[in-house]
Each structure stands twice: as C-alpha cells, then as structure tokens.
Amino acid sequence: MAEGCVRTLARSETNGAPEFGDLKSVVLTKDRRLIATDCGKHCLWQIDVKTGKCSLHAGRVGIPGYEDGLPDEATFTKPSGICEGRNDYSSLLFVTDEKRFVQITRDGRAETIEISDESSGSAEFIHSTDDGQFFFTSAAKPDKIFTAFDQSCFIRSSPCAQLRQMACDWRGTLHVIDSANQRVGLVTTEDDGAVTTIWAAETLGLCRPTGLAIGIDGYFYIADTGNHCISMVEIKMGRPTGRPMTLCGLPKAKGCVDAKGSAARLDHPYSLALDPFRNVLYFTEPKAIREVSLIYHHPSFDTCMIESSLRTDLQALLESSAPLGTFKFIVGDQAFSAPKCILAARCNYFKSMIESGLKEAIENEVVVKDTTCDALKAVLAYVVTDRYDIDSPEPIEPVYALAHRYGVEKLVSLCRAHMVQSLSFANVFERVEFGQAYNDDQLVRSCAELIARNLKAVLELEGFSELNKDIYLQILKVSSYM
Structure with a gap:
C-alpha cells in the first residue's frame, strides 16, 4: 500500500458500529488488540484491525462510575489515557479516568490501583516505558509530566506549555508533544541525575498538535489536531531536520473522506498508535477510529x-x-x-x-x-x-x-x-x-x-x-x- 492511504475502521453508528461519545486515546497491545477510550460514553472499545468490527471491552456504555470488577460490572467516568504496561506477572492495560488509575487484567477485570492526586488533576495521556516507569500528562497541570504512582515527582516544562501525548524513540528517550507551542519536547536528565527537564525542539508550525507516535524508521508522526491533518517530520538529537510534511489530510479542511494523502479528510485527529507489523498508524477522531499507511523511509532509496x-x-x-x-x-x-x-x-x-x-x-x-x-x-x-x-x-x-x-x-x-x-x-x-x-x-x-x-x-x-x-x-x- 502507498504512503498516506487513509481507511476508516469504525465510525459512530455506521456499518454496525456503536454510537461513540468522544473517543480519546488508542493503544495497540502486543497481542494485537486495538483498544480506545471513550470519554463521552464512559467505556472502552475494542476494534478488529482487519474488519473494523467494534465491541465493548470494559465499562458500561453511558453509565459513569468508579466500580471495579469484570467487564460487565466495572464502570469508568470519562476515561481518557490508556497504555500497555507490565506488573510482576504479565502484560496489563492501564487506564486513567476522572479520578483514578485503573489496571485491566487479561480476563478484563478492572482494579483501581491509585486515586488521582488533587495536585496533578486527572491524567489525560499515560505512557509506560520498557523499564517499567509510567508517566502521564494532565489538562489541569498542562506544563508538567507526572510520574504515575508517585505523583509528587514530576518533570517541569515552561509555564506556558500544554503537554499531551508521549512516545519513546529507539534509544528509550521520552518525547512529548507541546500543543501550545507547537513543538516536540525531548525529556532529558542532568548529569547528576537529580534534575529532569524538558528540552524543547523548534516550533513546528502546526495547529494545536495532540498525538505523537514514532515510526520504526525514526520518523515522528504528529496528530495536527487543529489543522485536521497528520504530519510527519524527521527528528535527530531532538531537532527536526526539516519542515513537517503532511502525511494525510488537507490543512483546515475538515471532513471524513477515505483517500490518499491530501485527498483524505480528517476531523480533529487526536491520539496515535503505531502498528509495526503492518506499518500503519491508527488514530482516533471524536466519532471514528481510522488508520493511515506508512512506508519505511531510507535516504538511500528513492x-x-x-x-x-x-x-x-x-x-x-x-x-x-x-x-x-x-x-x-x-x-x-x-x-x-x-x-x-x-x-x-x-x-x-x-x-x-x-x-x-x-x-x-x-x-x-x-x-x-x-x-x-x-x-x-x-x-x-x-x-x-x-x-x-x-x-x-x-x-x-x-x-x-x-x-x-x-x-x-x-x-x-x-x-x-x-x-x-x-x-x-x-x-x-x-x-x-x-x-x-x-x-x-x-x-x-x-x-x-x-x-x-x-x-x-x-x-x-x-x-x-x-x-x-x-x-x-x-x-x-x-x-x-x-
């Protein structure tokens, strides 16, 4: 498949799909389950990446709450962030809602593991690293990245920053989108290990970017939410090597058209998730879950x-x-x-x-x-x-x-x-x-x-x-x- 081809997997109340409320984060698990949080319907959806068939993964549709339990018993209130991580025994899903951090076991059981701290507010995006650390960003404190399960520890950016989705590159370095300043932040640690800061890359000239994913070739893919596009840029040592290129969508042209490149129309793309096996990028819109095809960029081959x-x-x-x-x-x-x-x-x-x-x-x-x-x-x-x-x-x-x-x-x-x-x-x-x-x-x-x-x-x-x-x-x- 050519680069930049957009396909809708599931759209609200279309082709048998349920009614979506307000889709937020999406994650592709290691066992290839595509799961998205629905802030408006207070639940989690699971989507088949081949057929687009959508089923309820956890929560009770349209019923907010904070109950733990099996999939048909658990309730969430405005779930937003989701990531895959590990405990001592197996791979788990970790979800954030209005007041909690919740882990979901392999059998779908939801278990509250921490209540959100008032100093940080509810988590908007959550990210886990290979060494077992969890970080999250919060709309209430948008200039910080908090360490989950120890919310007194945080990484501070500039006061006017609005930090959103995070992603790790192949070196294990954490990067984050700064929506307010239209840039990608590189999270670094001082030599003595005592102070952690965000070193901001150049302004990328986007409009309220939100989602971030890093491809298997090292390219950065950005959900340019305000422009209704997905952009890509090569970043080395924290700095872009050139101007962002539009992968799909047409700037300022909102819509819902499946096509290639600038002929496609997107509607506020929000969260991104990479599929390294198919080399596609999954992304959420408020009422849809879609994918766009990628290629492996190599400078020697044109x-x-x-x-x-x-x-x-x-x-x-x-x-x-x-x-x-x-x-x-x-x-x-x-x-x-x-x-x-x-x-x-x-x-x-x-x-x-x-x-x-x-x-x-x-x-x-x-x-x-x-x-x-x-x-x-x-x-x-x-x-x-x-x-x-x-x-x-x-x-x-x-x-x-x-x-x-x-x-x-x-x-x-x-x-x-x-x-x-x-x-x-x-x-x-x-x-x-x-x-x-x-x-x-x-x-x-x-x-x-x-x-x-x-x-x-x-x-x-x-x-x-x-x-x-x-x-x-x-x-x-x-x-x-x-």
Missing part, C-alpha cells in the same frame, strides 16, 4: 531517482537492424508474447537469447521455470513500457528474482526500493534472508538497520534467534554507527 532509459533504448532501436516478430514466453499453461525488437533493444539477456541460434531463438519461444505468471507479466511489462506498478497486491519477491535472473537491473532497483519502503516487523526477517540469498548488500543493510533501531522489540519476535551469523554481524555493524 524510486524517483531511477531514471527511465526507454527513450534512448528506442532511439538506438531505430538506428539498428532489429529482429522482427514476437517472442513467446510460457509459464505453466499460460503464454505471453512480446516484440522481439523491443526485447533485444531493452535487455541484453533477451538480445543474446534471440540472436543465439539455439532452439529457443529458432522456435521463438521459451519455457520459463521457477517463477509465477504475475512475475513474468511484470518483468515483460517493465521491459516494454519502463513501468512497474509497485502498488500491485502480488508478492514482489518473484518479480525481483526474475528481474535479477534476466539482468533487468533498473527493475531490480525498483523492487529493492519498494521492499525497503514496505519493511515492517512482519517481513523484516524474510527480507533480510532474501537479500542475503541474492547478495543484495543494500537490502540486507536496510533490514539490519531496522532491526538495530528497534532491537528491544525485535528481540521478542519469533524468528530472530533463527537468523544466521552473518546477519547478526551486520546488525552489530550498523548499530555501531547509528
């Missing part, structure tokens, strides 16, 4: 830099005595034909085959083995037209393999760029092994960089321990200069 040679190849064809007729390719029980003159002009492999005088050249046909019909069609289409549909739903690996076999290097480069851009936790192990099998150092290095950047999370994935020694060495190598 498909726009791969220039077309079709014009020069056809010019050379006019100036030569090219072979006439067509050449037939057979895969299984299907056959495809292409002009011999184009094949010979555009690909040295085909030129040698046609001019060889061997059986294939005499009969003007060849049986192609160890590939698929779709891959052959894609390679022939590229040779003839210099175009390849990278958004095709068909697997890209067979196209790469056949282009590699025939020496169509520009198509190999296009496939490589697309394989890098579509990297995710779901395919990175397969693609690093694929790159190694074809001696593709660029693909292997890009996969190793993703693994190194997200090493803590990747270590928990099935398949990491099965990688071979050379891949581990490559991961160590890229880690040394990141």
